[in-house]
Amino acid sequence: MCVQLQNDRSAEIFSHQLLDIGNRNVPADLTSGKISLTHNFCNLVESKGKLVETVFPDIQTNFKNPNWLSKRAILAAKNKDVYQLNNIIQSRIQNETVTYKSVDTVVEVDEAVNYTTEFLNSLDLP
Numbered sequence: 098m099c100v101q102l103q104n105d106r107s108a109e110i111f112s113h114q115l116l117d118i119g120n121r122n123v124p125a126d127l128t129s130g131k132i133s134l135t136h137n138f139c140n141l142v143e144s145k146g147k148l149v150e151t152v153f154p155d156i157q158t159n160f161k162n163p164n165w166l167s168k169r170a171i172l173a174a175k176n177k178d179v180y181q182l183n184n185i186i187q188s189r190i191q192n193e194t195v196t197y198k199s200v201d202t203v204v205e206v207d208e209a210v211n212y213t214t215e216f217l218n219s220l221d222l223p
Contacts, residue, residue: 114138145178149185156189 114135117123123132142148149156152169159165173179 110137111139145182146185149182149189153186153189156186157191160190160192 118132125132140151142151148171152171153159171182173182
């Protein structure tokens with residue numbers, strides 16, 4: 098859907114390549130089970146830092162721009178990679194650090210029924 102909205106030909110090709118892999122339309126080696134990717138499948142980078150710079154150039158200036166941010170994403174298969182990438186991105190944003198704490202217990206059991214879970218999950222704090 099995003100590819101269609103942005104009219105990006107290279108993103109369209111990439112999305113079709115991903116679908117072909119997911120639908121098992123790319124032949125796999127019979128002994129290893131591995132597939133061979135086409136030369137234009139992706140752009141390789143040397144490090145996670147370079148990946149962040151490629152996907153989020155000038156993050157310091159644009160991190161508060163939701164329109165700019167909504168056009169960028171890095172997908173990772175493992176949570177440890179997500180944490181590392183998030184740390185790299187956050188380290189490039191020179192701003193005041195704010196920590197929001199969460200409490201998921203109550204002192205009085207009767208207080209637990211005063212608020213629905215949906216309400217508590219939908220609170221939007223400044």
